[in-house]
Amino acid sequence: MQKSDENRKVDDSPARSRGRPRAFDREAALAQATRLFWIKGFEATSIADLTEAMGIGSPSLYAAFGSKEALYAEALRHYREDNEALVWAGFFSAGTAREAVKSLLMDSAAVLTGCVVDIPRGCMVTLSSVGSEGYVELGKLVRAARTVTLDRLKLRLNQAISGGEIPVSTDVHALARFIQTVQNGMSILARDGASRSELEAVAELAMLGWDTRTADAERGQG
Amino acid sequence: MQKSDENRKVDDSPARSRGRPRAFDREAALAQATRLFWIKGFEATSIADLTEAMGIGSPSLYAAFGSKEALYAEALRHYREDNEALVWAGFFSAGTAREAVKSLLMDSAAVLTGCVVDIPRGCMVTLSSVGSEGYVELGKLVRAARTVTLDRLKLRLNQAISGGEIPVSTDVHALARFIQTVQNGMSILARDGASRSELEAVAELAMLGWDTRTADAERGQG
DNA sequence: CTCTTTCTGTAATGATCGATACATAAATAG
DNA sequence: CTATTTATGTATCGATCATTACAGAAAGAG
Numbered sequence: 001m002q003k004s005d006e007n008r009k010v011d012d013s014p015a016r017s018r019g020r021p022r023a024f025d026r027e028a029a030l031a032q033a034t035r036l037f038w039i040k041g042f043e044a045t046s047i048a049d050l051t052e053a054m055g056i057g058s059p060s061l062y063a064a065f066g067s068k069e070a071l072y073a074e075a076l077r078h079y080r081e082d083n084e085a086l087v088w089a090g091f092f093s094a095g096t097a098r099e100a101v102k103s104l105l106m107d108s109a110a111v112l113t114g115c116v117v118d119i120p121r122g123c124m125v126t127l128s129s130v131g132s133e134g135y136v137e138l139g140k141l142v143r144a145a146r147t148v149t150l151d152r153l154k155l156r157l158n159q160a161i162s163g164g165e166i167p168v169s170t171d172v173h174a175l176a177r178f179i180q181t182v183q184n185g186m187s188i189l190a191r192d193g194a195s196r197s198e199l200e201a202v203a204e205l206a207m208l209g210w211d212t213r214t215a216d217a218e219r220g221q222g
Numbered sequence: 223m224q225k226s227d228e229n230r231k232v233d234d235s236p237a238r239s240r241g242r243p244r245a246f247d248r249e250a251a252l253a254q255a256t257r258l259f260w261i262k263g264f265e266a267t268s269i270a271d272l273t274e275a276m277g278i279g280s281p282s283l284y285a286a287f288g289s290k291e292a293l294y295a296e297a298l299r300h301y302r303e304d305n306e307a308l309v310w311a312g313f314f315s316a317g318t319a320r321e322a323v324k325s326l327l328m329d330s331a332a333v334l335t336g337c338v339v340d341i342p343r344g345c346m347v348t349l350s351s352v353g354s355e356g357y358v359e360l361g362k363l364v365r366a367a368r369t370v371t372l373d374r375l376k377l378r379l380n381q382a383i384s385g386g387e388i389p390v391s392t393d394v395h396a397l398a399r400f401i402q403t404v405q406n407g408m409s410i411l412a413r414d415g416a417s418r419s420e421l422e423a424v425a426e427l428a429m430l431g432w433d434t435r436t437a438d439a440e441r442g443q444g
Numbered sequence: 445c446t447c448t449t450t451c452t453g454t455a456a457t458g459a460t461c462g463a464t465a466c467a468t469a470a471a472t473a474g
Numbered sequence: 475c476t477a478t479t480t481a482t483g484t485a486t487c488g489a490t491c492a493t494t495a496c497a498g499a500a501a502g503a504g
Contacts, residue, residue: 039354040354040355040356041265041351041354041355043263043265043266044265044354044355044356126410127351129263129349129351132261132262132263132266132413133262133263133266134262134266143414146414171423173420174420174423174424174427175427177411177416177420177423177424178423178424178427178428180407180411181404181407181408181410181411181424181428182403182404182407183407184406184407184410184411185402185403185404185405185406185407185408185410186403186407187410188348188403188406188407188409188410189399189402189403189406191354192365192368194399198395198396198399201393201396201399201400202396202399202400202403205396205397205400205431205435206400206403206431208431208434208435209427209428209430209431209432209434209435210431211434212430212431212433212434213427213430213431
């Protein structure tokens with residue numbers, strides 16, 4: 001038995017063998033950083049803000065996360081892991097595309113207004129403007145995260161076509177764009193203080209035209 | 223005749239009588255500043271960026287505009303004067319609320335993608351995050367500008383009720399919120415590079431449910 | 445225990461931030 | 475012309491930015 005190889009925790013554990021262990025909870029610190037980035041944005045959040053909220057010194061921050069940009073990238077990942085399940089669970093468990101989309105919008109209404117758990121308003125990915133500030137890598141990251149919504153919507157709609165739920169003639173891309181637009185718009189309303197019930201009303205109004213939008217016939221009549 | 227009072231240009235002209243006149247075009251400099259704030263946001267735009275784009279030194283900037291915050295406030299005003307006419311002209315000239323809303327969304331699709339005149343993508347008001355950065359006064363200004371859209375929509379929908387175009391039972395607030403949501407979402411898509419035709423398709427899909435949404439009967443069915 | 449390794453707190457780095465002091469240039473009033 | 479008034483360019487202010495030396499502290503390995 002190759003003891004030295006099999007006993008070492010290669011991937012799961014940090015694999016640190018000797019020396020002083022980290023004194024702070026990395027996950028808790030990351031959660032604080034995520035919250036701060038979420039509320040204030042990347043540029044407006046300073047290292048001083050972060051170290052204060054995380055309860056650590058700046059050398060510890062850099063030792064644990066590398067740089068401010070790398071910390072933001074990890075905060076983004078942490079955010080998506082924590083919150084996308086809240087928004088997408090109903091979408092993936094729904095039996096029809098119609099119910100999936102409605103779940104997505106209704107759950108978004110609840111999560112975006114901070115009604116499910118105590119989190120800031122609006123979507124960190126949607127409202128991030130880090131791409132327009134000259135941070136190229138972070139911009140790519142955020143934009144890639146944004147396309148996930150569109151991809152999932154198109155995939156589900158195509159499945160609905162295959163299953164016969166909606167007609168083959170449905171413009172999947174346009175319909176997915178529409179749903180994405182509504183969800184994005186709800187983020188902005190949530191940030192500006194709109195209530196959960198207001199966003200739910202918006203979601204229901206968006207769903208009201210579903211049958212018309214998924215009908216075969218003429219589209220551009222208005 | 224009180225010559226000293228009547229001959230002086232009190233309000234129209236800058237009322238400067240003696241001394242060196244300003245060497246740069248204030249409006250042109252403001253337009254450059256607006257463009258820069260629009261693209262990069264308030265915090266990410268530095269005074270050095272501004273003075274370079276405006277072609278002036280920082281003392282001239284402060285002499286003409288007072289401070290960075292005051293310059294942003296005036297850039298916001300300049301933006302609204304220049305661009306809201308493009309978006310709202312069709313809305314106000316339309317004969318019906320339905321056509322007004324459709325005009326608003328279709329014109330937004332064109333303007334937000336920079337297809338009408340050469341301007342940055344997305345709406346400066348909608349995408350501004352200056353309210354979340356601790357700039358209280360600017361935040362109020364931006365938020366006030368955002369409510370204008372909702373107010374105009376509700377006013378027009380109420381007129382449509384008075385005129386018999388849509389039933390009295392219409393939930394004006396919810397419907398206005400929905401339209402506002404779509405327009406806001408379009409700003410985000412435009413910033414991320416969506417094309418004019420994509421946004422127009424979104425606008426048409428949003429309009430497709432109009433008859434259903436303005437119908438009397440049951441609302442929450444799906 | 446000692447040694448080694450790693451983390452933590454203090455303090456400081458050069459760069460850049462928004463905002464100005466100062467002297468000079470420029471243009472009008474008389 | 476001279477006197478006055480205002481804008482401009484340079485150069486700089488203190489504050490804050492992200493980042494990092496440095497030394498001491500803490501904990502596992504032996």
